[in-house]
Every structure is written in C-alpha cells, then in structure tokens.
Amino acid sequence: MSYVDGVTAAASEPVGADARKTLEQHAAALLRHTAEGTFPLASEVMAFGADHYTSPERFDAEKRRIFQRVPLVLAASCELPGAGAYKTLEVAGIPVLLVRDRHGKAHALLNACTHRGAAVASGCGSAGRFTCPYHGWTFAQDGALLGVASPADFGTVDKAMLAMKRFPVTERGGLIWAILDPASTLDPAAMLGGIDDLIAGFNLADWTMIESRTLHGPNWKLAFDAHLEFYHLPVLHRDTFGPERSNRAFYFAQGPHQRVIAPQGRPGTTVPDDLYALARLPAPGEPLDPLLMGEWILFPGTSINTFYIGGIRCVLVSIVVPGAEVGTSTTTQTFLAETPPDEESRAAMAKLCAFLAHVVGDEDLPTSAFQQKVMATGMIGEVRFGRNEGGLQHFHHWLDRVIAADSTELANLLAAPCRP
Template sequence: MSDLDDVKVKTRKSYAESAKAMLDYVENGKTFQTDKIITLPTSIFTDAGRWEKEMSAIFEKLPLCLATTAELRDIGDYKAADMLGKPIMMVRGKDSKVRAFLNVCVHRGAPVVAEGCGHVRRMSCKYHGWTYDLDGKLIGVADAHTFGDIDKSAKGLRELPCEEKNGLIFVCLTPEQTFNLEGFFKGFLDDFEELGFADWHFLGSRVLTGANWKIAFDGYMEAYHFAALHPKTVAPRTPSNIAHYQAFGPHLRIGFPQVNISKHLNAVPSAQWGEMEHKGFDFIRILFPNVSVFVANKITQLAQLFPGPTPDKNITVLNYFTRKPPPDSEAQESLEGMMDFLYKVVRDEDYWVGNHIQTGVASGAHDTVIFGKNERGNQFFHEYVDWYLGLRPDEPSLSGATGT
C-alpha cells in the first residue's frame, strides 16, 4: 500500500467517525456539546492592546496559509499582496520551490513586483530597475558603473520562512522564525493530500471587509445561527444547531450534516461513510488562526481572514477552486455564479451581522459575550487564542465533549 493509500484509509476512517456521530445527532435530536457555557469579555473584540498582542504572538509567529499551489503552478508564477501591513510576495523558483520575500527592494524600498498574481522571469524594481532572480538574489544594478561598488551577494531580498504542503503554501511573517508544519497541524494536512488539493484549479477570489477578525471567524465555526441568519440560503440544506468537532492541535474539522443525511448514509454500508462528503454531510476545515475551507461538490471556498489596520476591522479574501478547470465558457459562467452566491451569503448575511456585533460590543451595553455548550468550536478557538497569548497555563483540549 502506498503512502497516499495509507493517508486515504486513515482520513476516511476519521471522516466515517464524524459521519456516524452526525447521523446520530440528526436522528436523535442531539448535537456535539461540552459540559458548560463560558463568558468572555467584550474587550477581546475592541481592545487595542490585546489586538497588538494577537498580531505579535499569533500572526507574526505562526505559519499562515497565504497562498495555494494552484495560484503558483509554474516556475516564475508569483503572488504579492499587503498582508497584515507587510508587503509579501511568494514566487516559484527555477528549482520549483516556492519562496517568500518582503516585496521590498534593497536599494530604496520600492516593490519589485506588482500586487496581485503574475508571471516573471526575474523581479525588477519599478523605481530604479534593480533586478533580482527568482531566488531573491540581486543580479543587476542599473548603471552600476555610476552607482559605485556594491556586494550583490549580500544584498538580496529579505526572505521569509516558507513551506509548501499538500497544495497549501505557508509563510511566517517574521524572518528567521522557524516552524514545523507536522508538529503544528498534527496530521490535519493529510485531509488536503487525500483531496488531491495540490492538483486543483484556482478560479479566482473576492475581497470584503468586516468586523474584528475573531467576530468574523466565529461565524465559520458553528451551526447555531443557521435558522435565524440563513433561513433561505444555508438552512434549507443544513440543519441549524447541529455540528460535530474533531481537533488537530488548534485546528478543527467541523462536520455539518445535511437535512438528507439519513437517506444518503443509510443507503450504503457504513464502511463507505468516509467517502460520503457532500452526500449527506459537509466539512468546514479550520486552519488556526485564520483560514476556513469549505469543500463543496462543485466548488471550494478557502477564506483567509486577516486582522485589519484597527481592532474593529478585518480583511477577508475568499478564494475559489475546482478539482478540474471548467471545460467551456458555459461551465465557467456557472462557476462564476456559484462564486458570486457564496460571496454574497458571506457579505450580506455573516459579515452584515458581524458589523452589527462590532457596534454592539463597542457600545458598552454588556460586559461579556456568551458561548453555549453547543458552541464548543468557538470556545475551543478562543481558548487557543488565549493560550498563544500566554493567558492560560495549559494547552486546550477538545476531550470530554459528547453528543447530548
């Protein structure tokens, strides 16, 4: 048996365990619960000092999923953007390795590639034309005979830690900071190997802004709001207030049963339940601290949530993928419609209420917010944020929760 076969067997067994739990929840009126509700101060969404600690202890230290293999398929492909106030670029080198750099020329600080995605043979500053190869090495100084002597070998682009794994590209925003993806993800990236995500096709992205990054991210981690907030979009497909959680370190695979889960799962042997994603249930895959991946039957949405310039704002990039490129213009148009639908649900429903929540917590009406026993994913997420900030002594655990 190959390594990929081993991964498929292991992940599908885990999927099947989640499917069994979700079927039980739907048929017996239950959901995943822990033993207590928790309250948190509203200041976690408004306090500037806390926001700065989140930036320094979490977003500047942990590996962040900033791009995908599908966006940087070929040698010379690059992606550049302002991410968390830093000009970041990733480029695939001649050795096929993806590297990340600060998009800042060593000469006078100008960018060396334009924002967005593109393709280059080399990178050249638009201010004075200093040129770098795909490895970030300085290879050309404009009019060098008039500029003066410079040691090009010591004046390359500032590199950032970067690693590509199973179709996802991770970067740490602090130079020389080390990270261990295997240790951080506890096997969770096997999901993306099982999906074959490295070979998927990138369709495009949509950008929107919203409330504090944790307010926005909370909406991805529970089904309690489906009936009230999504009565015509999500609730007809997915029952409200039913979800199943599996943890991999700080990361979560969240199972959401479909209303017809009994019909689908009871029609096949239980040994096949691990192969039934989209056919009776769906998963949201949460990559701590800020990525949510929803793999649907025809289209996949990968949401990247970045803290904005102030505590009350976030910038979200919704990226869309398919397993194969659309075969014709009609299929492309259909997928564009799906992208627009998913984007509008997030913008007009989830982020609409998030903006009102931000106004509400800032008003001083209440000192705390409440997370119920049925909102264990949200509790777990905030526990991990506090742990990384050094506010709790023990690393959180999802254990002890049951479906009741």
C-alpha cells in the same frame, strides 16, 4: 501535476493510514450520533471579553504571537501554477509576495525592495524576475538581489546581503503555508499537527483555480467567528441558505484546527460527500468524499468548504486575516475545481462564487461590522458563546494558548496531533 516531493507522495497515496483512521473515527461518531439522536454540547456557556475585538494591545499580541509565529495558509498551491507564478497579499499590515521558482519551489517573501522598501510586485501574474518600480533594482524568484540600477553611480553594496526577506514556507496538502517572521527558526512543516494529512484526500495540489476575490471586514476574529458555528445559518442567512437549514453543528478538533459538520445532509441535494446518505463508512477503494464532508477550519483563520458543480468537486478556500489595524480584516475567497470545467460548469461556478460573496459580503460581514461598532463603544463588556457554539469556544481558547506559549511550547503544541 505536483510541485514538491511531499505533495507528489501524497498524490499517489492521498490519505495515510493514521489520517484515515482519524477520519473514520469522525465519521463513525457522526453516524452513531445520528442513529442515537444525540448531540454533544460544550459543558457550559462561555463569557468572553468584548475588548478582545477592540483592544490595540490584544491586537498587537495576536499579530506578534499568532500571525508571526504560526504557519498560515496564504494560498492554494494551484494559485501558483507554474514557474514564475506569483501572488501578493497583506497580512496584519505585512506585505507578502508568494512566488514559485523555476524548480517548482514556492517562496514567501516580504514584498519590499531592499533599497528603500518599495513593493517589488503587485497583484498576481507571472514573472521571470522582479524589477522594483521605484529605482529599478531587480530580484530573482527566490528573492536574491540580481542587480542594482546604475551600480557605478550608486556605489558598492554586498548583493548577497541584500536579498528580500524570506519567510519560512512549506507546501503541504495542496496549500502554501508560511510563518511571517523572517527571523523565525520554527519549521512550519513540523507545526501542522496532522491537519495537512487529514485534508490530503482532496489532492488540492492538482486542482484548478477558478477565481478569487477579497472582501473587507471588521476585526478578523469577528469575521472568522461566523465560520465557526452554524447557529446563525437559518436566521441571518434565511433569504440565501434558507430557514430550513439546521442551526446545529458537530465539531471535531485536531489540535487548534477543527471540522464543523451539520447534523444532516444538505436539504434538497444529494452530494457525493453525504455520509448520512451513505449511512456507513466508505470501504477501502471507494471514494473518500464522505470522509471529508463538512467545513475544515485551519487555524488561525482559514476555512475550506466543499461544493459539487456539474459533477465536479470544488472547494471555497476562505482566508481571513487581520488588516493593519485592530478593527479591519480581509476575507479572501478562492474557488478551486478538482478538474478544469467546461464552459457550462464554469458559468455555474461563477454564479456560485457570486452567491457566496453575497452571503459573506452582504450578510455576514455587515453584521460583524455592526458588532465591531457596538463593542468599540465599550458599553458591552462581554459576549457569550453557547454550549452549541463549541467551535467558537475551542478557537478562542486556542488563541489564548498560542499567545501564552513560548517558542518551544508553541512548536510542541502545534506539532502534536490531537485525536478526537
């Protein structure tokens, strides 16, 4: 099943020639480094102001200049599997309603009634229309105002002017992206810089949603920093991932986006995306999995990790967004499977989801919350990102770049694919 024209095209030819070339360049670099025993490092240690995590002014700039200007991944396409399917969420205090209309088009709306601002939907589900629970105004799946309750008593309004606020939205690479500014004239589809093409090989639009959960944490960057290096894996996660995990990572940039890849196969497992075990590039017609290995980082706060359960390829899509205040964030972990699982595989997936929630919720986020507390004291002026933490350096550089760019610069910056 595909939802939009772009996805239909991608489904029949999952990876275009340019994207495949880039993926093969990444893979060739990994194989070369492995053969030569080399490991690229950033040129220097980067010192970074701790106030980036605590300053309300910085938070306001990130909210306005990043989260309200950059296309954000808000859901996987398969989270809205049919007409009327909807999901609500909140990003930096902005309530959002995602809904698929009867034509298959996804809409991103401000989840606020145009009478007096109540939420018209909560949680997730399926609805032919939305009725505001406060006074009963009704809205269509595309946000149009359908009806005013007791219209004769209420008085005359121009219904055409009172549609819910609509955010620019696009659906590419099996993900729903939106710019959270109803006044934005930027085109989100033109600002993905090719990262959607690189992940097209997953064909995520056709996948099945298994489960989703939301974890709460400190400043969104502290929560997301933990996705951007593997330095901490064998230490913080020694009891879960194990102390034998490598603490190194290769980084490949695509504009502000990245891939983070461990320098060896996962210990004790043979998985179809293990390029190191294959030790060559996949030939045309062979499965693409080895070209897609690693953690995909979609700027600003989304990561995609691959797993194989009972022979089924799965991904965990983690979406980290700011809360309403500088020191709060949410991490939504959504687990997808390439094909609908049988009972046994579904049980194994549920177990893995619980494990991943434990790793992030009981190991990463409490650590980040403590960092937040310490930084809020003002007694630590700086933190440091090592030469082995190039992904963090890249991410924080790009945050500054995006904040500083005017609208035209921003559109150009994000549109331009950045080859490795």
